[in-house]
Amino acid sequence: MTAPLTAFGKVACLVILLALLALPVIGSDYLIDIGTEMLIFALFALSLNLIIGYSGNVSFGHAAYFAIGGYVNAILLTTYGWPLLPAFVTGVLAATLTAAVVAYFCTRLTDIYFAMLTLAFSMLVWAIAFKWRSVTHGDDGFVGVTVPALLDDRMRFYYFTVIIVVASIAVLWVITHSAFGRSLVAVRENLGRAGFIGIHTRRMRWQAFVVAGFFAGVAGALFGMLIKGMYVESAFWTQSAQVLIMTLLGGIYSFFGPIIGAAVLFMLERLTNEYTEYWPTVLGVILLVILLFLPDGLVGLGKRLTAKAKGKDKTEGAT
Amino acid sequence: MIDLIRDLSPGLATLLTNPQFAFIQLMNSISQGMNLFIIAAGLSLIFGVLKVINFAHGVFYMFGAYVMYSVSQEFGAPFWLGALAAAGALGLIALLIERTLFRQIYEAEHLMQLLLTFAIVLIMGDVAKIIWGTDQYSVSYPASMSGATDLGVTFYPTYRLMLCLIGPVILILLYWFAERTRWGRMTRAATQDREMLAALGVNVPVIYTSVFVIGSMLAGFGGALASPFSSPVPGMDATLIVDCFVIVIVGGLGSLWGSFVGALLYGLVFNFGSVIFPNAQDIFAFMLLLIVLLIRPWGLFGKPEAGGH
Amino acid sequence: MTVLLEIKNLWKDFGGFVATRDVSFDLEEGERHAIIGPNGAGKTTFFNLITGHMAPSKGTVKFRGRDITGMPPHKVVKLGLARSFQRINIFPRMTLFENVQVALMSREGQSTNMFKLCFDLHVEETYELLETVHLREAAHETAGELAYGKQKQLELAIALAEKPDVLLLDEPTAGMSPSETNEAIRLIDRITKERGLTLLFTEHDMGVVFGISDRISVLHHGEIIARGLPDEVRNDPDVRRIYLGEAADDAA
Structure with missing residues (x-):
């Protein structure tokens, strides 16, 4: 998961990038909306995987940083009439700073205790969004976000999202393939041993959490502008669980896995909702299938299939 | 002085000047705490032995409330029969889930186990919608407990008084089971070293099944007891499970006494918090959690995790 | 000779069980020093106390004159103390x-x-x-x-x-077959010589111990009961009674 891109990978990235740029030309309004939202969730899932796949801790409260980015940006734009750039940056910084504080405490713990503490902090964020009615409008939702005129257009907002998300993914790719990224995998693989080759493991895990909070904040800020509103559900633990499932579905042991997971889950949700209201059941069944049969996600499955086709017997590998 | 307090928080002023009001708040804290204890004790028991954080515990609680509604309101059975039916039904469901799904992943990472329980939440939430729809139901109090009892200081609802008593009874029963029975000794041994226990010829899977079933029955029973004042409705599980997490983490995961003390603390913080600063009670509960975690990350009665930093 | 590692009156108890009892110990630059002792003598605990994996109950650990008692592992290793572990x-x-x-x-x-x-x-x-x-x-x-x-x-x-300047190896040949053991020993021997490393290691295989160590310390119930050149230790009556008898059983 920290190896350089293969030739195939490079071509695939280029093709997807071109497809993203061409989508508005060939697609309907509906497709553009779906594309925008999918990109946002891809970034959200990818940011979470920095904590899960790379540092080896399960955050059950990642929605908190998404919600903080979204709320702060939306409130500054709408209530205080700030211009886009400062509002957006402040929103992302608020998410990052919160993540920095939370991570300071969470990284004292590992495993299930880490997961529970992240959950607790995120529920505190949820409770504040829920109760601080004068600012967030509580469970009525913060509706009618003022989107700057420049972006108040479906296609322009789509391209804005493409630029931000693709740039974010590129930065995340560099981070995960940096000296830090590879060392972080070592921390995940063997915390004790990593400490004894001189790696300050707690600081590494803290750093990963903060970066993840930053990009979750970016995704949240985009999301609030896309749907022109923020709702307390965005901070609730079920939202954290949903993005966790996206990450897991794609595969946590691969850089691009979470993006694929987010895209697939998102489309499945849209499709399912056309036919039935029981999307949770479908999601539950998908989750069961992953847990019982696809522990390394879709990317892992893909690798096993290609390996089989090539007649290799290796099932493990890294992107 | 009291005027200053009244300006800052009218609720606090009332608490200080009106002992009856304060007493009722105290009783509310205890009765809510005891109801939550019954549910949280099940969650903590399951974690203590199986090391699984069961997100589905909340949905089990919701099913308990729904079963209570069906048995006591639709079939007209007595209240207590409804409560027993709720516990029994959840015991059966838990048995089924443990045998078919959980057993597959006891050796997997904690994340996998946690997500498996989340899959159960999603599916059972829909199943509840299919069976009971999306209406909010009401469950009536048992006939003998619909009134209020004179406690000297003030009258207090008899049903809630009963909750205050049933909590300690469950605590003593669980304690007795854990400390005085063979089953209890086995489960405690299983929390420490399951391989060793298996090597000694103990049927560990049976212990796991029994713990999961009993823990889930407590959730169903607690849901049935809550149903008269917390009407069965879709989504009631999602906030309840978070309350239970707060309690068991504050008390210390896996500790029976911890969930008892945690539940009481939760009741106190929630009820007094909402009197003193209305509309902020949830925030207080999470603040309690954070303060405990910052001082004792493994909870009041928990033990530090092995090998942690 | 400079003393690289200086340990004074080190104690470690785990709720009443004393794993390390008043151990004082010097490791000199360039030497190859073996710690031997029966299973449960406290060898791994002793290593963990040096490298910061556990904090001692009492006593001090100094490396190149600097107090490193209770310093976290990731800092200890930066000073030039590297170790391997008994388990993979x-x-x-x-x-x-x-x-x-x-x-x-x-x-x-x-x-x-x-x-x-x-x-x-x-x-x-x-x-x-x-x-x-x-x-x-x-x-x-x-x-x-x-x-x-x-x-x-x-x-x-x-x-x-x-x-590292000092290499701490905790049972480097544990679980190896005889031929693997031989190869591993040759490797350790060659590397420490080539790189001029100071070596502190624990070992249960007596052939290995007497083959490559300059000095030997014997740990028993958390105490050092003998130390010296291989021949001195071999002929120490206490060691013969407590330890070598058991080692002979192992070999059989």
């Missing part, structure tokens, strides 16, 4: 190359650098270290899939990557 302790889902490379990146203080791509970092030195432990060919295999003996060799390469 590697990064199983990473390649051998990556296993060694992360140690080199850590040594150079690059672990927290998020914007320096890792592909070209320390490539030559990584291959050299793998070559040293005869694992050059397997560089891009997954570490967790290697044979046991090779994983032990990889551990050695990871420890060497820190460019």
Whole structure:
């Protein structure tokens, strides 16, 4: 998961990038909306995987940083009439700073205790969004976000999202393939041993959490502008669980896995909702299938299939 | 002085000047705490032995409330029969889930186990919608407990008084089971070293099944007891499970006494918090959690995790 | 001779059970020192106290005159004390190359650098270290899939990557077949000589101990009961009674 891109990978990235740029030309309004939202969730899932796949801790409260980015940006734009750039940056910084504080405490713990503490902090964020009615409008939702005129257009907002998300993914790719990224995998693989080759493991895990909070904040800020509103559900633990499932579905042991997971889950949700209201059941069944049969996600499955086709017997590998 | 307090928080002023009001708040804290204890004790028991954080515990609680509604309101059975039916039904469901799904992943990472329980939440939430729809139901109090009892200081609802008593009874029963029975000794041994226990010829899977079933029955029973004042409705599980997490983490995961003390603390913080600063009670509960975690990350009665930093 | 590691009156008890009892000990620069003792004598605990994996109840550990008592492992290793572990302790889902490379990146203080791509970092030195432990060919295999003996060799390469002055090896041949043991000993012997390393190791195989150590200390019930040159220890009546009898059983 920290190896350089293969030739195939490079071509695939280029093709997807071109497809993203061409989508508005060939697609309907509906497709553009779906594309925008999918990109946002891809970034959200990818940011979470920095904590899960790379540092080896399960955050059950990642929605908190998404919600903080979204709320702060939306409130500054709408209530205080700030211009886009400062509002957006402040929103992302608020998410990052919160993540920095939370991570300071969470990284004292590992495993299930880490997961529970992240959950607790995120529920505190949820409770504040829920109760601080004068600012967030509580469970009525913060509706009618003022989107700057420049972006108040479906296609322009789509391209804005493409630029931000693709740039974010590129930065995340560099981070995960940096000296830090590879060392972080070592921390995940063997915390004790990593400490004894001189790696300050707690600081590494803290750093990963903060970066993840930053990009979750970016995704949240985009999301609030896309749907022109923020709702307390965005901070609730079920939202954290949903993005966790996206990450897991794609595969946590691969850089691009979470993006694929987010895209697939998102489309499945849209499709399912056309036919039935029981999307949770479908999601539950998908989750069961992953847990019982696809522990390394879709990317892992893909690798096993290609390996089989090539007649290799290796099932493990890294992107 | 009291005027200053009244300006800052009218609720606090009332608490200080009106002992009856304060007493009722105290009783509310205890009765809510005891109801939550019954549910949280099940969650903590399951974690203590199986090391699984069961997100589905909340949905089990919701099913308990729904079963209570069906048995006591639709079939007209007595209240207590409804409560027993709720516990029994959840015991059966838990048995089924443990045998078919959980057993597959006891050796997997904690994340996998946690997500498996989340899959159960999603599916059972829909199943509840299919069976009971999306209406909010009401469950009536048992006939003998619909009134209020004179406690000297003030009258207090008899049903809630009963909750205050049933909590300690469950605590003593669980304690007795854990400390005085063979089953209890086995489960405690299983929390420490399951391989060793298996090597000694103990049927560990049976212990796991029994713990999961009993823990889930407590959730169903607690849901049935809550149903008269917390009407069965879709989504009631999602906030309840978070309350239970707060309690068991504050008390210390896996500790029976911890969930008892945690539940009481939760009741106190929630009820007094909402009197003193209305509309902020949830925030207080999470603040309690954070303060405990910052001082004792493994909870009041928990033990530090092995090998942690 | 300079004293590299100076341990004074070290105690460690675990709720009443004393694992290390008033141990004082000097390790001199350039020597190869073995700690022996029956199972449960407290050898691994002793190592853990030195390298910061456990904090002692009492006593001090000094390295090059600097007090390192209770210092966390990641700081101890930066001072030049590297160790291997009794149980396999590697990064199983990473390649051998990556296993060694992360140690080199850590040594150079690059672990927290998020914007320096890792592909070209320390490539030559990584291959050299793998070559040293005869694992050059397997560089891009997954570490967790290697044979046991090779994983032990990889551990050695990871420890060497820190460019330590002192190498602490906790039972370097534990679980190895006789031929693997011989090869491992030759390797350790060669590396410590070539690099001028000071070596402190625990071992249960007496052939290994007497083969490569300059001095030996005997640990029994958490206490050092004898120390000296191999021949002195061999002829110590206490050691003969307590330890070598058991070792003879082991060999049988």
